[in-house]
Amino acid sequence: MTHTNFTIFHPGVFVLLGIPGLEAYHIWLSIPLCLMYITALLGNSMLIVVIITERNLHEPMYFFLSMLAITDILLSTTTVPKALAIFWLHAHDITFDACVTQVFFVHTMFVGESAILLAMAFDRFVAICAPLRYTTVLTWPAVGRIAVAIVIRSFCIIFPVIFLLKRLPFCQTNIIPHSYCEHIGVARLACADITVNIWYGFSVPIVMVIFDVILIAVSYSLILQAVFRLPSQDARHKALSTCGSHLCIILMFYVPSFFTLLTHRFGHNIPRHVHILLANLYVVVPPMLNPIVYGVKTKQIRESVIHWFFGIKTWCCASPLG
Numbered sequence: 550m551t552h553t554n555f556t557i558f559h560p561g562v563f564v565l566l567g568i569p570g571l572e573a574y575h576i577w578l579s580i581p582l583c584l585m586y587i588t589a590l591l592g593n594s595m596l597i598v599v600i601i602t603e604r605n606l607h608e609p610m611y612f613f614l615s616m617l618a619i620t621d622i623l624l625s626t627t628t629v630p631k632a633l634a635i636f637w638l639h640a641h642d643i644t645f646d647a648c649v650t651q652v653f654f655v656h657t658m659f660v661g662e663s664a665i666l667l668a669m670a671f672d673r674f675v676a677i678c679a680p681l682r683y684t685t686v687l688t689w690p691a692v693g694r695i696a697v698a699i700v701i702r703s704f705c706i707i708f709p710v711i712f713l714l715k716r717l718p719f720c721q722t723n724i725i726p727h728s729y730c731e732h733i734g735v736a737r738l739a740c741a742d743i744t745v746n747i748w749y750g751f752s753v754p755i756v757m758v759i760f761d762v763i764l765i766a767v768s769y770s771l772i773l774q775a776v777f778r779l780p781s782q783d784a785r786h787k788a789l790s791t792c793g794s795h796l797c798i799i800l801m802f803y804v805p806s807f808f809t810l811l812t813h814r815f816g817h818n819i820p821r822h823v824h825i826l827l828a829n830l831y832v833v834v835p836p837m838l839n840p841i842v843y844g845v846k847t848k849q850i851r852e853s854v855i856h857w858f859f860g861i862k863t864w865c866c867a868s869p870l871g
Contacts (some may be wrong), residue, residue: 562723564724576636576828596618618839628729628833635728655832659758675711714736728828
């Protein structure tokens with residue numbers, strides 16, 4: 550009896566199915582997904598432009614917010630256009646290198662956004678608990694070092710995933726039952742032991758994110774203690790209002806991410822299409838809501854957006870073509 554080896558290293562293409570079980574609804578699902586993606590792009594782009602152009606927003610808090618907006622744009626742009634291509638054009642094929650690149654950016658943006666939220670919590674901690682030292686602690690060189698550390702940490706944590714995937718032999722099938730590539734989903738197609746992939750994929754990024762969550766929780770517990778020691782109610786209200794938008798962003802990021810992780814890991818009775826639908830919503834809903842929350846709850850951003858729009862209107866009316 551002869552044995553035929555069908556193992557292929559680095560297959561040319563993978564086939565993304567979209568949302569298996571909901572193929573008949575792909576067009577209908579694509580409409581809200583597209584609208585949310587456009588809203589996320591416009592909202593975060595506007596936020597970045599306003600922060601850059603308005604001098605009163607040239608503060609560490611808004612610098613970290615612009616980093617968050619860039620991360621949200623990259624996260625949604627890495628995944629949503631391909632999903633829409635599957636839903637609209639039946640473009641299911643994705644090359645191996647493009648798939649690995651998508652894995653890298655999806656997970657890097659996740660770890661990076663968690664680190665940015667930690668930096669924003671530290672900013673609020675210094676601003677409320679040590680306001681007199683704010684300008685000496687969060688100097689622009691210090692803020693720059695924090696930004697570089699966020700990028701380096703995210704890169705170093707996720708970069709090994711590329712080698713963990715490239716070392717695997719693939720055989721039998723190249724079909725991925727998802728609308729985008731993610732680490733464990735790709736690794737499960739391999740004809741080899743993926744224990745290292747599972748342990749690294751679940752342990753290292755999640756441990757780092759949990760570490761961020763603990764530090765954020767400690768920061769806000771100290772912030773709340775400091776706020777409730779303030780003498781006047783107006784001072785307490787002002788201090789809490791400056792943290793309200795950040796707390797909303799934290800909840801919108803961590804609650805869906807941990808819910809998705811736990812249901813994916815332990816929710817074996819939950820249908821696969823529910824997992825994939827949640828994964829698609831996760832990469833577009835928080836990026837869509839983040840600029841809206843900050844725009845609504847932060848007075849400085851509201852006023853700057855209005856000033857920016859009035860500035861554009863005045864320029865257009867004053868120009869020869871206006």
